[in-house]
Amino acid sequence: MKRKTKLIHAGITGDPNTGAVSVPVYQVSTYQQEQIGVHQGYEYSRTGNPTRFALEELIKDLEEGQRGFAFGSGMAAIHAVFTLFNTGDHVLLTDDVYGGTYRIFTKVLTRLGIESTFVDTTDLEAVKQAIQPNTKAIYIETPTNPLLKVTDIRAISDIGHEHNLLVVVDNTFATPYWQNPLVLGADIVLHSATKYLGGHSDLVAGLAVVNSEKLGDELHFIQNAVGGILGPQDSWLLIRGIKTLGLxxxxxxxxxxxxxxxxxxxxxxxxxxxxxxxxxxxxxxxxxxxxxxxxxxxxxxxxxxxxxxxxxxxxxxxxxxxxxxxxxxxxxxxxxxxxxxxxxxxxxxxxxxxxxxxxxxxxxxxxxxxxxxxxxxx
Missing domain, CATH: 3.90.1150.10 (Aspartate Aminotransferase, domain 1)
Structure with missing residues (x-):
């Protein structure tokens, strides 16, 4: 599919039960089970909701990943991803990241014992020099906010994987319409979907896409355990916004x-x-x-x-x-x-x-x- 066609036809389209062209808003918290543990794929909406799942499948397809996840904000998505790490782990980050990202790493994740170093990721040698024995991930924004610096995703991914590190890319500015970090070698891509993906200043949301089923299982566990999910109404609005992203x-x-x-x-x-x-x-x-x-x-x-x-x-x-x-x-x-x-x-x-x-x-x-x-x- 070409890019604009993919925005309309990727993921889950319509409703096979009614023929509705638009995915319905499933405004529901819980689901009837035939027997204990026997259900139609849904049991509780923190764990999974059909409208949210349609959005997660859409962003998964647009970013060419394995699984997608929708959160209540971009910061909730970032927090969930870095809950994958443990006390004593170290993360390298682009130096001029969004202020909220800087804040969560220096004021919140530090409480969990997750260490961080900010480095100019446009300088590949500086990135290599900043890797420590306990480094577990490289996090890049490209283009950056607000200085519009551009980091080489493929080169950073090569460096990261050479050192057995996860590479995480904030793709908010470029969007999957212009840039696909997973295709370039990244492991996880993040979006503040509040921005271009929603596109109309009417919702707050965050999205994450991973490149493996293993990461997908780990991130779904965190999403379900912590519960910072996106509601069905905002999921529906976001699906609608994405359809016109290319235009x-x-x-x-x-x-x-x-x-x-x-x-x-x-x-x-x-x-x-x-x-x-x-x-x-x-x-x-x-x-x-x-x-x-x-x-x-x-x-x-x-x-x-x-x-x-x-x-x-x-x-x-x-x-x-x-x-x-x-x-x-x-x-x-x-x-x-x-x-x-x-x-x-x-x-x-x-x-x-x-x-x-x-x-x-x-x-x-x-x-x-x-x-x-x-x-x-x-």
Whole structure:
């Protein structure tokens, strides 16, 4: 199947019992059993729900994995995956991960005795040097949030497997429409499905896909034991959102390309971060590894004051956390999505007070550029 066809026809489609074209919302907690332990595949909705299962089968097929899992948020999915590890285990992570990821590793998983080191995963030698005897996994975001750095998934997977490590990839920015980490060698792929997969700012969800039945059994045990599952209504909304993912990603990318051209030439913008720019350090890798560059653009306007002035003058960009929606969103990472990262660490990474991140929507691009132009004027 081609990509857009797969979005519509992968996984479980319709309802064989009624002929309904859309998978029903099974708003149910428990299921009748014929005898003790004899049932039709479902016994309790924490363990499995038909609507959630349809979503899990869909993301499994889109990421070309073995099993998929749906959680109540992206952070719940990350937490579940790293509950696979034990006290004393060590994880390497991309240095400029999302602030919530940084927070869970430095403030929550540390309580369980799981150690972590943040490293520039675009530097393969630095990754090799950071591996310790107790390292069990490498976790990468690519492209990263918010600096849009691109890590070589295949190379990291080779390094990881050479050292018997699991390789986990946050694929939120690229989505399975543009990039498939499991195909490139990763073991687990994660999504904040709140973002592009849902696409309409109307749900919070997380997804995980694994490349083996063994990992699938282990992660299902955790999902069922801990219970951070996605409900049937949000599962249905997410299935519906995914059906238009291809159309949205293509429209968003067209808009992003034009906005990047505008920002890159503007004298009030000191730097633009976008993998589609030829001067981006990993532009060639991004071109080879993914089918598209995405709709996230970060740019620096020099100071917090300039950033606030820009925000106060915009009309079509909504100041909000999150990204990946049909409407264009804007944020200042240092004070919003990455505020949980200590200031000295943000400065070291280049997440400056004047750094602005936009999530491009599907509006008419002329309106978006005119909005930015007016807001950047003296």
């Amino acid at each position: 949205r990603m293509e429209a968003i990318e067209r808009n992003a390309q034009e906005i990047v051209k505008f920002l890159d030439q503007h004298d009030k913008v000191s730097k633009v971060y976008y993998p589609g720019l030829e001067q981006h350090p990993q532009h060639k890798l991004a071109s080879e590894q993914a089918e598209g560059f995405g709709g996230i653009i970060s740019f620096d306007v020099g100071s917090n004051e300039h950033a606030e002035r820009l925000l106060s003058r915009l009309h079509y960009f909504t100041l909000a956390e999150s990204l990946g929606a049909v409407e264009s969103l804007i944020s200042v990472p240092a004070r919003m999505t990455h505020a949980s990262i200590p200031e000295e660490r943000r400065t070291e990474l280049g997440i400056t007070p004047g750094l602005v991140r936009i999530s491009v929507g599907i509006e008419d691009v002329e309106d978006l550029i005119d909005d930015l132009r007016a807001a950047l004027e003296d």
